[in-house]
Amino acid sequence: MSEHVAVLNVGGILLVTVPANLDETAVIPLQEDLSARILETAAHGDVIDITAVEVIDTFVGRRLSVIASVANLLGARPLLVAMRPAVALTLAHLGVELDDVAKPAISTPAWQRSGPAARQGLRGGDLRMAAHTRSVHP
Template structure:
């Protein structure tokens, strides 16, 4: 896989990762995404990892890094569609991805972005935002 396509839907950038990423593709994606956030002035980034079956600590860190970068550029990142096996692996690896917001699927992710939410769901008392 050379490049992960980044789609723009109104003021949301959608990254759908198909298949497993190698380290090079991860680095490319991070750079591309930062460029696109700046270029489009997007308010939210949704990373769809429904198709990702295997993760390692590098990919786990990538998610945190992207979230951090996007926040610097005033965009919020939501990771959607994480598979159970992937979630278990990340927990076993000790990566809790603090500061990252997650949603079960793309639809819920978009709904989460459209609600105003001050703090990330992973670190708060898991009250859904905007209540």
């Protein structure tokens, strides 16, 4: 894969949308680009969106862990978002540790975040992102 992954700066937080076909030829340049952008922008956080990733292998999984660790060491708290259950299961089976990745803390049960409850505004729940101190109340 020769696709370049864009790293956008929004208010001191870097946003990265990982393509579905992320492989070993793209994950290392992603790590290098993100690290360079953290230093250039003095970012205090980075959001890594893996919505499109349906399948992940050992190398890419471990490299995502390294990317998060490097970002954390450089002062940009990483937040990994939109992980599919199959990807999470694969990473767990492979033993990939994501200790340096902030995880969204959601106080509303999953059944309330979808269907009619979600359309009515998630009554009684809130969403807090560990990488950010501000809460969002629907």
